[in-house]
Amino acid sequence: MRYDPPRSPGVRPRSPVPRLTEEASILTTTFRELGILPETAEALEAVGIMSPFPIQEMTLPVALSGSDVIGQAKTGTGKTLGFGLPLLESVVVPADVDAGRAAQDQLTDAPQALVVVPTRELCQQVTNDLLTAGKVRNVRVLAIYGGRAYEPQVEALKKGVDVVVGTPGRLLDLAGQRKLSLAHIRTLVLDEADEMLDLGFLPDVEKIIQQLPVKRQTMLFSATMPGQVISLARRYMSQPTHIRATAPDDEGATVANTAQYVFRAHSLDKVEMVSRILQADGRGLAMIFCRTKRTAADVADQLSRRGFAAGAVHGDLGQGAREQALRAFRNGKIDVLVCTDVAARGIDVEGVTHVVNYQTPEDEKTYLHRIGRTGRAGNTGTAVTLVDWDDIPRWQLINKALNLDFNDPPETYSTSSHLYEALGIPEGTKGILPRAERTRAGLAAEEVEDLGETGGRGRGRGRGASATATATDTATATATEERAPRTRTPRRRRRTRGGQTVEHPGAGTAPEPAGPAGGAEDSGTSADASGEARRPRRRRTRAGAGTASQTGRAEHSAHAEAPAAQAGEGASADGPGDASGEARRPRRRRRTRGGVGTRPAATETAPES
Template sequence: MTLPVALSGTDVIGQAKTGTGKTLGFGLPLLERVTVPVDVEAGRAKPEQLTDTPQALVVVPTRELCTQVTNDLLTAGKVRNVRVLAIYGGRAYEPQVEALKKGVDVVVGTPGRLLDLAGQKKLNLSHVKALVLDEADEMLDLGFLPDVEKIIQLLPAKRQTMLFSATMPGAVIGLARRYMSQPTHIRATSPDDQGATVANITQRVYRAHSMDKPEMVSRILQAEGRGLAMIFCRTKRTAADIAEQLARRGFASGAVHGDLGQGAREQALRAFRNGKVDVLVCTDVAARGIDVEGVTHVINYQSPEDEKTYLHRIGRTGRAGATGTAVTLVDWDDIPRWQLINKALDLDFNDPVETYSTSEHLFEELGIPAGTKGVLPRAERTRAGLDAEEVEDLGETGGRGARSASRTKPLEQAERPVRTRTPRQRRRTRGGTPLDETAAVETAAVTPVEEADEAPRTPRRRRRTRAGAGAAVETAEAAPAVQTAEIVEAADEPAKPRRRRTRSVAAKAAETVGPAETVEAVETVADEPAKPRRRRTRAKAATQPES
């Protein structure tokens, strides 16, 4: 339905269910509008129409979809030798810039990297004849609308514009009214398939407990006739955790989510396409446009956010006329969200059946052999696994490449930066002067006579507490004369403040030492400079004897 309208140069809004061939619906008209050297040789075009700048632009929301659309267009344009280039973030700039310098006919890219290269004057969009926005509603949901508008402003005013998506909300129609000229809205449906979902997908919805979900998924993956399977999670952390748990249970699993570097994401997708991995755990970055042959099961580990996400998730199976099974596990907390999705899509699962990994109806409805456990038997572990697929060095930007690459090799083999700066040596000083210079100055200033007369340096005396005062009194009983002499000598030192003894201590000292010596010691202490004194309360004064 799209081809005759798009080939005539008319603006098109294409809407069709997932897996019905939208990529070639806009890809073939794009390839026909591009002028290549073969057309000049055949006499269909003039030599001056040839150019090395892009003649067609396809904007997609995700990196995975970008590579897939590029591969499809390369396959379709192989006979005419059309040059197609994928431009997306997460990998080095240099190969993309070199390819643009050599000449490109069709560019497929994500909004961020397209704007980046256009701002650097590396990407010239002034000769674009046709623009395609694939999965237009997803670009609006991800906040790409300002970037898409900036890209459109860089294009010629006279061009063909096409929008394609499985779901077409009102915001996309508003975008079409602003930037399209009398578009033709084509909505392709089969007469016997009036629902929003594809009829040949068997849908199952169960109410499941979060702690029992890994066991349920492990048993569902052992159903009869299961081929490749995709498991969708709502968060990146959950996707990484489930992929790790399934690997421990014996399944060949890989993960695709935003925390992985681009090399690791492409490694997992390549291993999945090649059959080395048969279980792909991913977030919604892989829910749009990913087309892999042989996907028989899609499992929604967590309830999707809305009905559009649900449609795109389960649309990874049952593609191009094949059959598939979609299983959704709904938590108790997600029942209200699921009921909204159920109502929007007019499904029959308003109240999902409470299901556990041991429920009989789970085994019967999904064709799971009786007695299946949550660990894959060793005899069935025939896949090569994720490690069999090499990680491609993409020269990743943003620091993620190094992090994802370091995960693939042991810690001791990870490269560490060479230390080039000599560590600063700390020198001990006294008042800003090094200790060795201070000691030399003091040694030169002291004469031999002064050295002889100089008294040895007395160690710093610790201030006594009340508990220590009692111990001092006991010592004074053993050596009263020496103790009193030490007190007098200490009183002669001006720079060392000393705690004043209370009357009770003085009284005890008077009992132990002679009265004359006690008076002398107390007078010496009283001659010290005034010091704030702690005032006694009446209760303490009444209990203590007066001296």
């Protein structure tokens, strides 16, 4: 192991940085021997954590003394507890007052320690690790990140917290609203600082640091140390000790416990290859990394159709769906997680044996973090990279930067014998998982937590939107049922107007007794009945307008026909019957003419009564 502060060319540090070089072997010490509190050691022993990793062993003595620390180690070597244990020791809680280690006036409900992380998934993981280590002392740890509702986080801050773990955006937001007080922060930790640089968070991080007290302890941990991260450390840290921890037998950039395989594959054959790789002997949990969100979603769907218990984590999913997939993966309900690089940083899931790079990573740092999801904490793992023909130049740059031996990957297909031999795939394995091996509960067995997600991205896309969509459909159906009576009410009013139009001829014929025009009366009545049956099908407005406009012509026709009827020309029922027939024919075409036919009948019978 070696302490070695980095120096960029042409830049002198503002404060002297101690340079220490020490070659040592990994000692079999325990956390109790390193001087942590008995309650913290008890909490770690309860979950089976007894001995520290190299980065933890070298960091704890320096950090517990209150000095600023820059910790650099490979991914998967235990950096979280390397800064988490000193951070928990610096927090004053009621248990310390009861044990006589602190005074009552040192207690406060404001946050005393702050951890800044780049991604939401890493924020959750660090929070869970700190809760585990601080369980006996009852340290209050709160995760603050975007994609969740503001109200629960604000309420938790009002009740009081000891440690805040958050992403830069939401931390700045709450601090700007004066919901988060940073005046009592004693310890600041910047985790995965190089990833925050890549994501463009360093300006936000600097704004957060400027709101903190000047007198504090600052710890910065990262797998790599770019020049901008070193400049940030020199501006805001006081004489930091740079700790670079490596095992004597692991000098390369990658972890020695991870076996790496690189194949040149065709894009149309990759899913077939992955389906066979997932059936290799000894395969536990597997993570498949893609460069784009669309590819991740498509690969997860195809693997699910082939019988694998697969889930997806990418930026187009709502926060609830992302957390659902990660919980199902940790709980073993699914054993294949297809994700973009959002899950390549700091995510620690026990039991991951295989990592597949479905698409070539952007650079060597992304490659290191991807394959770092397996082979963690001393376990062995397998990393497989599938390189398209178009991605060969990019891969050769990665290969050269990491000094690997895969400059010219062999051309490989899903039926290639060397693929089966290298990864231990049984002969005869097909691209569909046999039904007898489909033993996982699946993603649907994990419930989606209602997070009160903010913004359209969380509500409108992905599996997490299903509950919201159902509620929306229900509300729409209810509103439609409530509006139904209002749509029928105008129709009743229109029928009433149509009925009034029909009642005028009926009122004239009602007192008419049986007489010479009895046949005409019967025919007129049937015509009226048929007219009434047809009227609701037509537009009442035309009937009203037509009746009003034809009133004068109807009266004129009535006066012209009355003398002919009284003269007895065809006094039999045939004459009026013919007239009624003539009235019925126009009534089929226009309702207004029906009024013309009925009004003369009423007019000629009126004198007889």
